[in-house]
Amino acid sequence: xxxxxxxxxxxxxxxxxxxxxxxxxxxxxxxxxxxxxxxxxxxxxxxxxxxxxxxxxxxxxxxxxxxxxxxxxxxxxxxxxxxxxxxxxxxxxxxxxxxxxxxxxxxxxxxxxxxxxxxxxxxxxxxxxxxxxxxxxxxxxxxxxxxxxxxxxxxxxxxxxxxxxxxxxxxxxxxxxxxxxxxxxxxxxxxxxxxxxxxxxxxxxxxxxxxxxxxxxxxxxxxxxxxxxxxxxxxxxxxxxxxxxxxxxxxxxxxxxxxxxxxxxxxxxxxxxxxxxxxxxx
Amino acid sequence: xxxxxxxxxxxxxxxxxxxxxxxxxxxxxxxxxxxxxxxxxxxxxxxxxxxxxxxxxxxxxxxxxxxxxxxxxxxxxxxxxxxxxxxxxxxxxxxxxxxxxxxxxxxxxxxxxxxxxxxxxxxxxxxxxxxxxxxxxxxxxxxxxxxxxxxxxxxxxxxxxxxxxxxxxxxxxxxxxxxxxxxxxxxxxxxxxxxxxxxxxxxxxxxxxxxxxxxxxxxxxxxxxxxxxxxxxxxxxxxxxxxxxxxxxxxxxxxxxxxxxxxxxxxxxxxxxxxxxxxxxxxxxxxxxxxxxxxxxxxxxxxxxxxxxxxxxxxxxxxxxxxxxxxxxxxxxxxxxxxxxxxxxxxxxxxxxxxxxxxxxxxxxxxxxxxxxxxxxxxxxxxxxxxxxxxxxxxxxxxxxxxxxxxxxxxxxxxxxxxxxxxxxxxxxxxxxxxxxxxxxxxxxxxxxxxxxxxxxxxxxxxxxxxxxxxxxxxxxxxxxxxxxxxxxxxxxx
Numbered sequence: 001x002x003x004x005x006x007x008x009x010x011x012x013x014x015x016x017x018x019x020x021x022x023x024x025x026x027x028x029x030x031x032x033x034x035x036x037x038x039x040x041x042x043x044x045x046x047x048x049x050x051x052x053x054x055x056x057x058x059x060x061x062x063x064x065x066x067x068x069x070x071x072x073x074x075x076x077x078x079x080x081x082x083x084x085x086x087x088x089x090x091x092x093x094x095x096x097x098x099x100x101x102x103x104x105x106x107x108x109x110x111x112x113x114x115x116x117x118x119x120x121x122x123x124x125x126x127x128x129x130x131x132x133x134x135x136x137x138x139x140x141x142x143x144x145x146x147x148x149x150x151x152x153x154x155x156x157x158x159x160x161x162x163x164x165x166x167x168x169x170x171x172x173x174x175x176x177x178x179x180x181x182x183x184x185x186x187x188x189x190x191x192x193x194x195x196x197x198x199x200x201x202x203x204x205x206x207x208x209x210x211x212x213x214x215x216x217x218x219x220x221x222x223x224x225x226x227x228x229x230x231x232x233x234x235x236x237x238x239x240x241x242x243x244x245x246x247x248x249x250x251x252x253x254x255x256x257x258x259x260x261x262x263x264x265x266x267x268x269x270x271x272x273x274x275x276x277x278x279x280x281x282x
Numbered sequence: 283x284x285x286x287x288x289x290x291x292x293x294x295x296x297x298x299x300x301x302x303x304x305x306x307x308x309x310x311x312x313x314x315x316x317x318x319x320x321x322x323x324x325x326x327x328x329x330x331x332x333x334x335x336x337x338x339x340x341x342x343x344x345x346x347x348x349x350x351x352x353x354x355x356x357x358x359x360x361x362x363x364x365x366x367x368x369x370x371x372x373x374x375x376x377x378x379x380x381x382x383x384x385x386x387x388x389x390x391x392x393x394x395x396x397x398x399x400x401x402x403x404x405x406x407x408x409x410x411x412x413x414x415x416x417x418x419x420x421x422x423x424x425x426x427x428x429x430x431x432x433x434x435x436x437x438x439x440x441x442x443x444x445x446x447x448x449x450x451x452x453x454x455x456x457x458x459x460x461x462x463x464x465x466x467x468x469x470x471x472x473x474x475x476x477x478x479x480x481x482x483x484x485x486x487x488x489x490x491x492x493x494x495x496x497x498x499x500x501x502x503x504x505x506x507x508x509x510x511x512x513x514x515x516x517x518x519x520x521x522x523x524x525x526x527x528x529x530x531x532x533x534x535x536x537x538x539x540x541x542x543x544x545x546x547x548x549x550x551x552x553x554x555x556x557x558x559x560x561x562x563x564x565x566x567x568x569x570x571x572x573x574x575x576x577x578x579x580x581x582x583x584x585x586x587x588x589x590x591x592x593x594x595x596x597x598x599x600x601x602x603x604x605x606x607x608x609x610x611x612x613x614x615x616x617x618x619x620x621x622x623x624x625x626x627x628x629x630x631x632x633x634x635x636x637x638x639x640x641x642x643x644x645x646x647x648x649x650x651x652x653x654x655x656x657x658x659x660x661x662x663x664x665x666x667x668x669x670x671x672x673x674x675x676x677x678x679x680x681x682x683x684x685x686x687x688x689x690x691x692x693x694x695x696x697x698x699x700x701x702x703x704x705x706x707x708x709x710x711x712x713x714x715x716x717x718x719x720x721x722x723x724x725x726x727x728x729x730x731x732x733x734x735x736x737x738x739x740x741x742x743x744x745x746x747x748x749x750x751x752x753x754x755x756x757x758x759x760x761x762x763x764x765x766x767x768x769x770x771x772x773x774x775x776x
Binding site for chain 1: 503504507523525526528529575578579640642643644646647650657658659660
């Protein structure tokens, strides 16, 4: 497909555009927060607490008088960093495992890897994340590891499934005949052909990661104060929702919109990248 | 047809009225509280939740706290003190019966006090009884307590929940089926949910006006708010979300009682952990803290600033907040003097109450402003007791010391702040040996000043007693001179 055609297809997909715009908005806010926020997030101003949104404080102030807009910006950083690294862990470990399993399909290695995956899958992810943080202490790092571990089987299964169907193709057969080993074939022929699957799944897992981080922070097991985090902002706002609803609404909206954006983008990307769906559309 | 309609309507109206009248004479109450007691024996655990259920309701001591904190007769009708202050003779009330029907007499008093101060005592406040050398039964209604040295605090000490009178007949099951002498008797405990007590018809004193009371445990502040709003609980003592009080005050269905407690809320400091073992560092921390910001930010304005470990409503209180006024510049200077011009890093471990969690975030920000970096860790109560209170593995923590008149803990070098000062320990010994009120006040003043000048801990504020109740409930304690929910005088107004 020519570059221009691809762009046109991308722009004609409303969900992809909307999703990408929302995602870019939050990634942009997170990046921007490294250089600039309207106010210092650590700056407390107790006499000016719980102010409603105004020209000075666009999203109002929280119960310590901190600027909520700035906190949402920096909170995006926390959420995105945790989710990104967690997806990275899942891909870096899950994809090679899945490829290895596919290369030795039906063999002992395949069984060991996939049953191990089933084992991890069998536990509710958030529960184990709570267990991990309870044992090793609550911190953003442990949240990343906990969420990351549960991304491994997702990517392992996906890449094994994708790779299995490819292993039967003639060009793989040709590569084998020409003497390439399983590792080279997996890397040179299979990986590029399942990349689209991985990207789509990565987007979905990314949004799940953001939700998981918010959930863990909400129960106090994610990023520790004073690092701003959307989940903890919600938890802090809980008892104040009756007198100052804005302090719950904005971090809540941030979570909803980010997750929505990533899901829309994932859907759009799938439509665009999946060869089968592409054919069906034509 | 028309007639019968009318009849039905009037009958229905009568029913509604009758129901209304029945409702107006409510004799049951549901009291919400945050923590569930681990068991119901006030004489073998420090948990305040036990006293909140049992004190003055189920169990009584020889003396007791009145709602204003004064000491009044309890099971002892009167007492005489010998001239040398070494012999206390208590005259017990006649006709007092335990809930199981057995008579409360001098033998029970001896049993209770000997059990509390004995070798194998599990009592959390054993020090209360340290001055007692022997307890003698003179006759069934007379008990003599002999002291090894004069103790001006004895009557006060005997009023604590840890010094209540229990019976040898029922001691084995006391943790699950407490049998006392109070106006209510224990009825039922649904673990994790509620404890029910019912009126004791054979009470020796003024009987309770309620027939039944239920203590319901709601730990989550949001759930507590919802439970009061929905009128699922009639009273909530120690309401955990001060930010919601304004809403209750504005609502005619509710009343808000703001009183004083014995809870000195302090930034407890590990006096043995470097660099916190340096008094200049502790002084720097004290000057870096803006108390008013903490009271306003964490407690929404409820709380009185304190400068030492002493309750402001106590007559012997000395206002020492001036020793640690908010002065970040001085703080930085002190840090530089102590050899930490760029500050240092330590831990701040926070138990669940909002004064600690919110206060901790504010203190972290205030300390960061002078260069001290604290790593916040939020702990559940069990973890806090294990790591901080018993394990002493912490740099800083925030907790409210709710026991009345507990400045004596500074004389215990193994206590979790590990303050070991022989001069202070000497003062406490002197205090225990003094009965003259003026001299005692002078010693207490010196003791307050000593710990304030040693900056043992960061002294933040006196916790306010926050109670939210249905507007029709009367007779509740506004102040909390000890951890108690005395329901004896509580009733429903029309």
